[in-house]
Amino acid sequence: MNKNKEVTGEEPSGALMADVARLAGVAISTVSRALANPGRVNEKTRAKINAAARQLGYTPNAMARGLRVGKSNIIMIILPGSLYYGASQIIPQVLQSINKSLIQGGYNLMIANLDRDEISERHILDLAFGGSVRGAIILSSKLPEVDGRSLANSGLPIVSMLLDMSDAGLQSVITNDREAVRDVTAELIRLGHRRFFYLAGPEGNYHDVERYAGVLEALEAAGLSEGSVRRSGGHLDYQHGFDIGVQAADDFAELTEKPTAVIATSDDMAISFVSRIQRTGLSIPGDVSVVSFDGSPVCEFCSPPLSTIKQPVEEMGRAAVDLLLDAIGQRQNTAAVRTVIRSSLIPRESVAAPKSCR
Amino acid sequence: MNKNKEVTGEEPSGALMADVARLAGVAISTVSRALANPGRVNEKTRAKINAAARQLGYTPNAMARGLRVGKSNIIMIILPGSLYYGASQIIPQVLQSINKSLIQGGYNLMIANLDRDEISERHILDLAFGGSVRGAIILSSKLPEVDGRSLANSGLPIVSMLLDMSDAGLQSVITNDREAVRDVTAELIRLGHRRFFYLAGPEGNYHDVERYAGVLEALEAAGLSEGSVRRSGGHLDYQHGFDIGVQAADDFAELTEKPTAVIATSDDMAISFVSRIQRTGLSIPGDVSVVSFDGSPVCEFCSPPLSTIKQPVEEMGRAAVDLLLDAIGQRQNTAAVRTVIRSSLIPRESVAAPKSCR
DNA sequence: CGGTTTTTGGCAAACGTTTGCAATAAATCG
């Protein structure tokens, strides 16, 4: 220890590598090697050192290490905004899955932002350029960029999740939104539905584009015109799913020729939509079938239980971390590519054949 | 830059303080002072330095700074386990609120764990003793502790949230669970309810103890016996709220003399309970009134909309961060104390007077 | 204008690791 500590004994801050070295009667560098490098030091001295370290309760200083080796073991996650939606747990689930994988790999997860205002952007870039983080997982289509600095040229390995950003040169782990919606729409058509109501996410959003495209593909395949589907919403973010559903119910009420099937692009929308629509005396699935996206557990306990397309968040998280860790490990960056993990429909009582077919 | 960079120009890693100093024609130390210390350097040189820094896109290296000053700007949050429950968003909301406050204070949030197994414990302690973090917010009653090291004597400022740990010497930010439940129970009694059904969290859990005590207090105050309430559950964690509710519905079905009011200790429990109970032909609130805890937004869209006690997560998060930052700022640790923030009931259609009173 | 205070800026030593290089000891070989 350094002089003053001897005097006062004040600092409760842990033992240093130097202390371990002294106790074990070896040089500081030997301790370093013993603790990290396997095989580089004699087994007997290693044992001595380990004993000393344990005795002192030694914990290596992460910042000193990070500074020396020029890299941290922190991965940051860049969120599209809020952490939570109405009832859907997509983002928390992603976080959980990512964090689990990261910890196994010896990394730590840091939340970079919970907003996309300028102060957050700056914050993210400080993290990236300040050497604090080793890589990033991004859940947003907008790469942080403010006065000259952009995450794109930070040199950090970045993996995109949920959104396909392979165009921007990012490894992307996504689910087959379009296909999943196409299939479910096809199934609705098979049941006899001909008029659809689509609850949209924010206009232009990747998910919305993909999912709506899925609907259209199914219609086309069945020889139905694009006019068979009415869109509602499009101006609010997914975070406001409940509001979208409520608004959509109003829109729905005004339609003269009611659609018989509703495709909601998030469970939140479906939940509030159903709630409102039931209040007007319509029954699900008697009058209207409803299917939505996300696979929130709560859907099972709605009345009626809601059919929903479950996003494979768990697997996506794992895959994203794997890709990121690969990128960190290797020097060369592999060509940007999409990893697609399949969503799966959880069929429940909210969908049935339309009345006309029964 | 150092020699090799000149040659290859390879490293995309950012400019150093030395580079800024050179460009501005001053010493490194002046740059440091200009960027951090206000007033310690002439306004003109400061301007020059700022210009140089901006031009180079300079971002200070956080680890070097942290090493030198002996402290990081990272706060870790220790979770009780999973990040998400069924439909309740308590933990994500807490996270969001905390992170927001932290960022405003110039700190970063790191998720320390998503589990409480040994590897996670060790991980948490490594963070604490490795100088990586500056403080901790804990959402669990169990302080991490493994082979000799304990978070308790890490010297880190720690604030507990949701759980009262003032006994253990921790500043605690909590809500008035007991009082809130007492009040709502009293209100149910006032409406005429005399037989209650209580859906419990894990036996011995702080929240469960408090909330159940609240029920009993209200009963006693009304001169009702402890036998007026039946407990269900008690062996599962809040994370399995849906399962608890389902199980409770089974229990309920077997009761000969049905309670007329149900007090669930989480929204998840209430949601699945209601779903199942309705399936047996009972109506809410006709046959049974239901009130729960958490204030999940989704409750508004259940059928019927659920009365729920809203936890003031937002305020609690702010308060916790304030306390933590205070503790970091000051040298002396203030006496452990509880900060109580009031929950508030959101009354909805799931509670009414019992049939006998109408 | 000489002397005293106040600003301002530079030097160099930390902070706690890792790691290239060199030195020593031990082992192997011809």
Add this chain to the structure above:
DNA sequence: CGATTTATTGCAAACGTTTGCCAAAAACCG
């Protein structure tokens, strides 16, 4: 048994900041 290799350890220089201390310059004062 001397020479060469190999295993083990130590020395000291990094990593990029901050900051105590000192010197130079500027400002102020009588």
